[in-house]
Amino acid sequence: TRGELLAFQRLATLPFTRGNHVRLLIDGEPTFEAIFDGIDRARSYVLAQFYIIRDDRIGRAFQERLIAAARRGVRVYLLYDEVGSHSLPRRYLRELEAAGVRVSGFSGRRSWLGRFRINFRNHRKIVVVDGEQAYAGGLNVGDEYLGHHPRLHPWRDTQLAVEGPAAQGFQLSFVRDWYYGRQETPEVAWTLKPHPEDRPALVLASGPADALETCGLLYMHAIESAEHRVWLATPYFVPDHHVLGALQLAALRGVDVRVLMPRLNDNPLFKYVPYAYLPEAGQAGVRVYLYEEGFMHQKVLLVDDDYAAVGTANLDNRSFRLNFEVTCLVNDAGFCHEVARMLEQDFARSTLLPPDALARRRLPFRLAVQTTRLLAP
Numbered sequence: 001t002r003g004e005l006l007a008f009q010r011l012a013t014l015p016f017t018r019g020n021h022v023r024l025l026i027d028g029e030p031t032f033e034a035i036f037d038g039i040d041r042a043r044s045y046v047l048a049q050f051y052i053i054r055d056d057r058i059g060r061a062f063q064e065r066l067i068a069a070a071r072r073g074v075r076v077y078l079l080y081d082e083v084g085s086h087s088l089p090r091r092y093l094r095e096l097e098a099a100g101v102r103v104s105g106f107s108g109r110r111s112w113l114g115r116f117r118i119n120f121r122n123h124r125k126i127v128v129v130d131g132e133q134a135y136a137g138g139l140n141v142g143d144e145y146l147g148h149h150p151r152l153h154p155w156r157d158t159q160l161a162v163e164g165p166a167a168q169g170f171q172l173s174f175v176r177d178w179y180y181g182r183q184e185t186p187e188v189a190w191t192l193k194p195h196p197e198d199r200p201a202l203v204l205a206s207g208p209a210d211a212l213e214t215c216g217l218l219y220m221h222a223i224e225s226a227e228h229r230v231w232l233a234t235p236y237f238v239p240d241h242h243v244l245g246a247l248q249l250a251a252l253r254g255v256d257v258r259v260l261m262p263r264l265n266d267n268p269l270f271k272y273v274p275y276a277y278l279p280e281a282g283q284a285g286v287r288v289y290l291y292e293e294g295f296m297h298q299k300v301l302l303v304d305d306d307y308a309a310v311g312t313a314n315l316d317n318r319s320f321r322l323n324f325e326v327t328c329l330v331n332d333a334g335f336c337h338e339v340a341r342m343l344e345q346d347f348a349r350s351t352l353l354p355p356d357a358l359a360r361r362r363l364p365f366r367l368a369v370q371t372t373r374l375l376a377p
Contacts, residue, residue, distance in 0.1 A: 004225050008329060011214045011221070012204040014172070019194025020164035020201045022330050024310070024338055028146035031139050031159040032058060038129040039065045045075040045188060047128040047174045051084035051121065051312075052140035055092045057148075062141050063096060070100040077186050079177055081122045082107045084140070104181045106324075120208050122177060123312050123323040125159075126170050131189045134167035136160055136326055137310050138297050147294070152266055154294035156346070158233075160310040160328050164195040169203025173326050176205070199332040206313070207324035215313050216320035218327065219301065220246045226303045229256040231343050233300040237261045237273055237288075238316035244277060251285035259315075260346055262297075263290040272365075272372040275358045282355025289350040296346070299327075300339065307331055308339040 009015050025031040039046055046069055053059055070076045078096060080088065082105040093103050106122040127135040137159030139145045147154045162170070171188060178186050206215035223230050223246040230250050237259055239247070251257040259281070261274055278288055301309040311327030313319040330336075358369060 004221070005331065007221050008202055008204075008218065011212065011218055012202050014169055014202060014204075016200045016202045016331060017165035017169075017192070018198050018200055020162055020166045020199045021195040021197040022166075022199045022201055022328075022332070022335055023161040024342060025135070025137070025159040025161055026342060027157055028139060028155060031135070031137070031157070032061075032146070034161050035127050035135050036061070036065050038127065038133050038135065039069055042069050042074045042129045044130050045077070045186070047077050047126070047171060047186065047188070049079040049122070049124055049126045049174055049177065050140050051081045051123045051125060052142055053080050053085045053088050054142035055089055056143045058143050058146055059092070059141050063092060066096060066101050067099040075187060076101040077174075077178060078103045079122075079174065079181065080105055083121050084123070104178060106177060106181055121323050123319065124173065124177070124205070124326045125312055126174055126326060128167060128171045128174060131168055131171050131191070132163060132193050134162045134170040136162075136170055136312065136328060138299050138312065149295070152264060152295035156291065156294055156296040156298060158298035158300055158310055158342070162201065162328065164201075165192040166201035166203055166328065168192065169205075169328075170326065173203065173205035177324070199330055199335055201331070202329045203326065204329065205324070205326045208322055213320055215325055215327065216240065216243060218309075218329070219243055219315070222301060222303045222307055222309070223247060223250050225306075226250050226255045228304045229258075229302065231256075231258045231260070231302040231340070232315060233260040233296065233298050233343060233346065234315040235262055235265070235295075235297045235299075236270060236314040236316045237277065239277065240317055240320065243315070244280060247281065247286050248284035257286045258289060258347070259286060260289045260291060260296070260343070260350060262295050263292055263351070264295050266295065269372055272369040274353065275361070275369045276373040278353060278355065278358050282353075288353045289347055290353060291346060291350045293349045300343065302336060302339050302343060305333040305336045308336045
């Protein structure tokens with residue numbers, strides 16, 4: 001409805017734009033193929049931003065693409081988070097700078113919020129090419145995202161490729177981050193170039209400097225607007241009581257509410273997280289699934305056939321209140337059907353947890369679950 005769209009737009013402080021081509025990139029190989037192809041085709045500039053960049057096989061391939069673009073006269077800007085990329089060697093960055101790539105690190109200590117904020121992390125993963133194409137989602141630059149982690153494999157993730165005016169929403173997010181880190185504005189173009197496909201899309205860049213908790217409110221508003229289904233995929237399910245209550249109410253009014261998270265996790269603490277909120281969720285009819293084929297890291301939301309969101313935000317307090325995140329919301333039935341087919345395949349590779357799964361476990365396990373909930377971010 002018009003009111004639903006208006007609330008999303010006011011949260012984002014940007015409108016839904018028409019004339020967008022939006023494409024799902026499922027897992028690492030298609031994602032990096034698309035990103036590298038975009039960088040190779042860049043005519044004027046490339047904006048690249050990641051939470052984690054590693055000096056490994058895919059990290060060096062990424063570096064080579066940026067250097068090649070800079071050497072052919074393309075303006076290249078790279079922004080990385082100093083906490084997430086703490087192991088990135090200075091040599092890697094010097095090689096980029098020597099080729100003409102403009103490089104900047106994001107640090108909470110230099111936050112415009114004016115206080116020591118190392119806990120504020122820039123979790124965004126964005127590549128923008130010429131202001132016309134953008135790529136964003138769950139994947140950082142590291143071999144593990146291609147399934148080469150010794151334990152966390154295969155790696156399941158989702159990225160979005162956007163061509164059209166919505167790409168400039170990602171560009172605006174990058175330009176703001178770059179300005180606050182460097183006190184300079186990248187040289188970019190703001191000319192809108194619609195695509196014939198014409199899918200309405202909106203980009204919401206959220207963070208701790210927002211007057212409202214925009215990321216959490218986006219999820220709450222989407223859940224509360226649902227009539228038929230709310231499907232969520234997240235690697236970390238640590239909802240606050242507002243989001244948990246919205247999910248419970250949706251299930252109680254007959255909406256098909258599903259939460260998909262991985263059984264395998266990259267943090268021992270999160271082994272118990274699926275069970276921490278299971279009693280409350282299950283009693284209301286929320287169905288919780290554990291992905292069984294490797295580590296699932298995607299951040300996806302599907303509401304009815306109306307809205308689908310892909311972005312960088314996990315369903316936890318850190319993403320909602322501390323991290324700088326970005327989410328793309330698409331208001332198109334055809335795209336929602338594509339997301340539904342993707343998630344149906346993920347559910348087929350998952351196990352449904354019964355509501356009493358925690359009660360069946362032994363006391364030490366139940367105590368660990370309660371401790372996890374107390375310590376969860």
